[in-house]
Amino acid sequence: MAEAKIIDGKAFAERVRTRVAKDVAALTTAHGLTPGLAVILVGDNPASRAYIASKKKATVEAGMRSFERMLAASTSEAALLAEIARLNADPAVHGILVQLPLPAQIREAAVIEALDPRKDVDGFHTRNVGLLWTGSEGIVPCTPLGCFMLLKETLGDLAGARAVVVGRSNIVGKPIANLLLRENCTVTIAHSRTRELAEECRRADILVAAVGKPEMVRGDWIKPGAAVIDVGINRVAAETAGKSRLVGDVAFAEAVKVAGAITPVPGGVGPMTIACLLRNTVSAACRQAGIKPSA
Ligand code: NAP
Numbered sequence: 001m002a003e004a005k006i007i008d009g010k011a012f013a014e015r016v017r018t019r020v021a022k023d024v025a026a027l028t029t030a031h032g033l034t035p036g037l038a039v040i041l042v043g044d045n046p047a048s049r050a051y052i053a054s055k056k057k058a059t060v061e062a063g064m065r066s067f068e069r070m071l072a073a074s075t076s077e078a079a080l081l082a083e084i085a086r087l088n089a090d091p092a093v094h095g096i097l098v099q100l101p102l103p104a105q106i107r108e109a110a111v112i113e114a115l116d117p118r119k120d121v122d123g124f125h126t127r128n129v130g131l132l133w134t135g136s137e138g139i140v141p142c143t144p145l146g147c148f149m150l151l152k153e154t155l156g157d158l159a160g161a162r163a164v165v166v167g168r169s170n171i172v173g174k175p176i177a178n179l180l181l182r183e184n185c186t187v188t189i190a191h192s193r194t195r196e197l198a199e200e201c202r203r204a205d206i207l208v209a210a211v212g213k214p215e216m217v218r219g220d221w222i223k224p225g226a227a228v229i230d231v232g233i234n235r236v237a238a239e240t241a242g243k244s245r246l247v248g249d250v251a252f253a254e255a256v257k258v259a260g261a262i263t264p265v266p267g268g269v270g271p272m273t274i275a276c277l278l279r280n281t282v283s284a285a286c287r288q289a290g291i292k293p294s295a
Helices: 009-031 045-059 077-089 108-114 126-133 143-155 175-181 197-202 272-287
Strands: 037-041 065-071 095-098 162-166 186-190 206-209 227-231 236-237 244-247
Touching: 009 045, 009 143, 037 045, 037 077, 037 143, 045 065, 045 175, 045 272, 065 077, 065 126, 077 095, 077 186, 095 272, 126 175, 143 175, 143 206, 143 272, 162 175, 175 186, 175 206, 186 197, 197 244
Parallel strands: 037 065, 037 095, 162 186, 162 206, 206 227
Antiparallel strands: 236 244
16 A cells, blocks of 8 residues: 655645735735734743744744743732733734743633633633634634644545544644534544544544654554544654654554555644644734734
8 A cells, every 4th residue: 555645734834824924914014914922931941932932933934023921930820910911902912822831820721711812822712612612713723723724735625524533632632623523524532531442543534643642543543544633742762872852642654554644743733833823813913903814
């Protein structure tokens, strides 16, 4: 059997970002509107700092305004909520992202609920969650949106496909399952208590793995010809002592021999997340200004 088509998320994300930059330029020229994204980091987790730096770079490259609020690890919940209230009220800010995880003294749910849902470009506010579940227009979380766009680009019409999503987190598993349901897939959500997980996976025309367990999904869990989206990002020890490498939740070398199409790690879903964040920010800016966002 021929090897799977490799779904090139890096190239696709680049096209999304080019399109976002064009939309931003058009909005600025036609409406004097420059979308602005504010990112809040509490504490100095090095991984979070690196994410924020790449988000800022991408925001500026797309022609948008970037605002950063770097707060001390000791910041109280009240102080963070006050900062969010200021950004909610700032007309130059169209999107607000609070980098997770937060220090223990701050309740994540309280922070997410404090965001103006129209500026919640991560799509985590219960209003946006509700809009997604009711099939209404809201802001869709970036990573699931990226997975969905890759699937649409690869497969076209998804109606009637059997989809299995392994993982039921609020930020990945549940929203991707919802997007697939909205697209008329028959969706199964699997999790750590699912019985006969390999059997469930083998039924899938579309298999999404969002588990956080390195190479858990084996080649013989995959239906021949299925489309496989690997959301996992796991750092494991490399063959060379002292080095590490990234792997997904799917055993890629085995899966590529069975699947019809598959995302690699890295270079699959990962690059789509920031591209979708930019896209969500432009759409949010348009909605706040009463302008119809481009498709
Ligand atoms: P999470 O919140 O830890 O959720 C993991 C899910 O996997 C849970 O629903 C859990 O089930 C399920 N699970 C755990 N062990 C399992 C097993 N043995 N069999 C079946 N299901 C199992 O993780 P997440 O935030 O969704 O992230 C998942 C992965 O995606 C991670 O590797 C993360 O790094 C990656 N990720 C990537 C991006 C990106 O930009 N590409 C963005 C976000 C996350 P229970 O609910 O029963 O516990």
